[in-house]
Amino acid sequence: MSSSELPSSSELSNIPEPDEFMRVVHKPPRKGWMDTPVEFKRGTYCFPGKAKNLKILDMPNPREWSPTDEDWKLPENWKEIIREGFKDRLEKYRSFKLFMDICVRCGACADKCHFFIGSGDPKNMPVLRAELLRSVYRNDFTTAGKLLGRLAGARELTEDVIKEWFYYFYQCTECRRCSVFCPYGIDTAEITMMGRELLHLLGLGINWAMEPVANCFRTGNHLGIRPHGFKDTLEFFADDIENVTGIRIDVPLNKKGAEILFVVPSGDYFGDPGTYTCMGYMMLFHELGIDYTWSTYASEGGNFGLFTSHEMIKRLNAKIYTEAKRLGVKWILGGECGHMWRVMHQYMDTMNGPADFLEEPVSPITGTKFENAKSTKMVHIMEFTADLIRHNKLRLDLGRNDDLIVTFHDSCNPARAMGIFEEPRYVIRNVCNHFYDMPEGTIREQTFCCGGGAGLGTDENLDMRLRGGFPRGNAVRYVQEKYGVNRLACMCAIDRATLIPLCDYWAPGVLVTGIHEMVANALIMKGEKERTINLRGEPLPGSKNQSSVVSHRNWRQADRRLETGREGE
């Protein structure tokens, strides 16, 4: 897909050149933050959640409204609702109570946030973002706040405060980078999640999160792709794979008694370049003869509930275990996805478990027991593939990826809420010849967000996204200039969408790829024809141009959009 076809290209043209765009002042204004009301600037906030989506989910106060309106149509007793909601969450979450109390405002987190670095807005310092909530907490729940008021950093809850919450809690991608540096491990993601939960009590959310949540609830995936559309999509992939390899592969769907249920983020089968990674999975499983199944009902691993509320995480994620049970599989394998893995790794077992109807995962190919997943029974595809390569189960031709000079973006959640650093790098190093990491301090646990996580990857928000994506883009640019990097690998569906405009803007010439796309391109399959093109229909290094195939693929894509049975707006 060329960059001119990107949906955000028109928005992108409104953004000034980088040197002008980044004239950011990090020095705060003279006026104190409590006296600076929020200002909704175009390109920095997301559109509000539509009433129809809230109704599908039985969420409170569904109505049409806009953040730029004076009146947000809050319920009559909104103050009481917030106070009760606050109290309830303080009692339920030790993290929340503790993080309200023990911050010493040392400022170590301030310049760790990509939104602060990129925007200079002091309220994007994680410490101050938390103070937005803490000030109200002190006012309503602490002795010092009640006695000393503003001196103790307390302030009255007003509609302006609510507006500020909405603006800044949707200017945080819950990436947890600040939490790495905090001497007490205060986690802004936790604070933002609570803030968003409180806002939802008043019917305040963003549509780019609420629409996927509503879709996922009803159709099983964010995009609202219905079962037959899902099947068509995967069949198209099989056609494309046949085109590239000459091999026809099966698409097992809702198959009872399969050994493995395979779950991916819907971005993998809907949008390029995730689609190539999706084909990659299919080719890998076919080559190994793995007995697996997709599910149309659990056709989404990603979980926009994570951007909504703890309850919503649970409501959406429940599908995966119930479907695993219905189909009678032994264990679950999960695709390349960031937020999904925060949920799978840190929430799934607690919320939707115990998964006592499943067996401890064992690789059918190598016999490796995945002991690190013995309770949840869900394995990350990178753990699975790294194990395959380690046991020499794959025949790989690295030369087919020789036109790629690759760097790797650690997605926030797999990095800071899971710790999966070596597996993807091991796989990448074994499927291509040219790999260079970005500089220390921008990778692994200190990785920078793409700027579009936690529901902010939408186009009306592009100005802020590119600002937030600047530290990541800057690091990509660095390895591009130093090593000639032209491919940014990542294992996250949101990244695969958001890093494209980010690279176009900050490091033009670097394209984005999933890891299993590279795996599949290097994979030598039994009975394949001579491979002359890669999954994108581009000529493999050393072979002649195949332009006819490229146009065929583009036609296929247009076709697929028409035929997937997506719900119209």
Place this chain on the structure above:
Amino acid sequence: MALWFSLFAVVILTFVVFMGVEMGKLQVLFGVIIPYAALAIFIVGVISRVLRWARSPVPFRITTTCGQQKSLPWIKSNNIESPHNTMGVIVRMALEVLLFRSLFRNTKVELRNDPRLVYGGAKWLWLAGLAFHWSFLVILIRHLRFFTEPVPRLVGLFAGIDGVFEIGVPALYISGLIMLVSVTYLFLRRVFIPQVRYISLAADYFPLFLIIGVGLSGLLMRHFFKVDLLKVKELVMGLVSFHPVVPTGIGIPFYIHLFLVSVLLVYFPFSKLMHLTGVFFSPTRNLANNNRVKRHINPWDYPVKVHTYEEYEDEFRDRMKEAGIPVEKE
């Protein structure tokens, strides 16, 4: 504003005790009643705050992972930054509490014009924080000689090492110097770093001034006003044995020192100073990264409304059959 208010508050407190002892002869109030009350408030306050935290459960295991997870046997995992067992958690917590591990990671980012980001180390905050807390601890231990009879050898040893440079008579304690220098740095960075000044509240300046006041009054009475330490010990031992006595002739600097310490004790449980105990409760640091190995239980878990497979199939059954996707009900 917040800064001046805090400074003013500490000055006023000093003035109050000065007048109280000098004019009002309230030695009993400032030497016995207030310290007892302050200690009681401190103990009850800290315990109740800790219990308040403990009352709230930890519904999810939300470890911040700062190192490689334990997964495949041939991949070296990092059991300190991403602990997979209790031992790892203990080591991680010990590093956090004793050496401020996370703060040690601190970096500084600078935006250059072209535009480019440049990262540098930023260890001063870590160093000052560590120096301040450790010297404070040494000073506390040293003070035990006023609270014990006979004085344990270890406490004497501490004081000996602390005064090893034998600068002046009585020897200047290095810990006192380090504490004052580091706490001054912590204050100055709050004033001179614009972002930190912007986020600072009275609640941030007040304890700094209070601690500077405690340190200075301690230093003054040791080196300049020469308070009669035997009498001080007599008073303190009286407090410790619950037979309070107030010897005459202890200088005013002592009462200032004692009163500011009392204020610090009272202020402690109601303030950010509770990070002392709070750090141990932090769920992102004190939990193992073993979520997929061991199920974490949420005590308040409740059933939620889901969209069942049956509801899903009812809606799409015809389409599914048409597409050849297996269904439960024909």
